[in-house]
Amino acid sequence: KQEVTQIPAALSVPEGENLVLNCSFTDSAIYNLQWFRQDPGKGLTSLLLIQSSQREQTSGRLNASLDKSSGRSTLYIAASQPGDSATYLCAVGSNYQLIWGAGTKLIIKP
C-alpha cells in the first residue's frame, strides 16, 4: 500500500530565504507526482506536475524534483515571500487516484 510522508510538518523561515520541502513515498510504481498549495478556507492549487519519466519541473521560483528509485521528491522555493505562506501538499499518482501526504505548513516571516 502506497504511503506518502511529508517532512517537516511545519516550517517557519524569514523572508528571502531559499527552502526545501520533502516528500517521500513507499512504492516507486507511480505515474506522476503533484505538488499542491492549500490556503486556509480555499481550494487546492496545483503547483507542479512531474511525470514518472521526468526528473524535475520548474515554474517561476519553484522547482520540484523526483527520484523514483529512492521514493523521494523535493519542492524548492527560492527567495521566499510572505505570500508563499500556505500548506504545501505532495500527492503521488498511483493508477488514477492521488495518494496524499499530510502537508507541510509553511510560514514566511516578513
Next chain:
Amino acid sequence: GAGVSQSPRYKVTKRGQDVALRCDPISGHVSLYWYRQALGQGPEFLTYFNYEAQQDKSGLPNDRFSAERPEGSISTLTIQRTEQRDSAMYRCASSYPTISEQFFGPGTRLTVL
C-alpha cells in the same frame, strides 16, 4: 475557461439527514474524482468516474455514501443518514485524460451537528 465548481460551498446539517454534494467538472474532462479531507490531513480518495461509469468506489467509507455521474459531466455525492464523523471538506477533481494532472474545485465544507 471555467474551473471545477462545487456546491454548496458550506453545508450544515443535523445528524440523520441526507445531503447531496454537487461537482461540475471542467468541460471536456472525462475523469472525475471525489476526495474527503479531514482537518490537518491530506485528502483521501473516495471514488472515481470515467465518463459516466463509476470505475472505483473502494474509498467510500460505508454504504451510506454513494455517487453518480449519469451523463458523464456533473456528479453528485450523496450521504444518507449523516453522522458527526462525516464532517469534513469534500473535494472534487477532474482530469483529461485519466492519469494526468487533476484540477480541484473549492470544496464543500460539511458540518454535521
